[in-house]
Amino acid sequence: MIKNRFFLTGLFLLSLIVLYYTFFDGGNITSSSGVDEVIDPATYRQQVDLKRTEKDKFMRTSTESPFTDKSSFKGLTYFAPDPSYRVTARLEPFADKTQKLVVGMSDGSEEVYEKFAHAVFSLEGEAHRLLIVKQENTYSILFRDATSGKETYGGGRYLELDPATLTDTRTTLDFNTAYNPYCAYNPGYACPLPPAENTLKVAVKAGEKYIPHE
Structure with missing residues (x-):
């Protein structure tokens, strides 16, 4: 069984890196020091x-796409981009840098x-904490x-952080970039499941939605 380690590969990964360096940095959204600026x-x-x-082009054309029947792929579905879901977070590092987390996978491994x-960080007027x-x-x-399990994939979504925006004390979380794991679209992939502590009570209406693709 193919493992999906909660990061995208190939062309999409490259385009994500380009987005961070050309838009978030060069576009005066967040500097490399993590200081927010006017957007x-x-x-x-x-x-x-x-x-x-x-990303749709990648999913439709790449051999690394989880969609086996690419001719029927009509594109992914998303919430409309909303800058309010791009937030600055304070980091609380672990004193013990060797701490590990055993993550359950969708295939039981x-x-x-x-x-x-x-x-x-603060979202929807409330304070939240994510690992x-x-x-x-x-x-x-x-x-x-x-x-x-309603508008988004029941197994959870993933949010990747650009190492260039990480400092010892803060980072930027952009929930507009939240995406579904490959196992949402193809059971041949095994995907990590979110730990129980990473369950938000608020509705994060940003990023990728989920509509099953036949």
């Missing part, structure tokens, strides 16, 4: 839509990840929220 909502939405178009830090895990050079948050 233009219209430009932000345009850039997010562009990345989504590129397990994988071990490093515990990097907790991200503390960031690390595997190799990938920093991610696996989470569920009030939309899970």
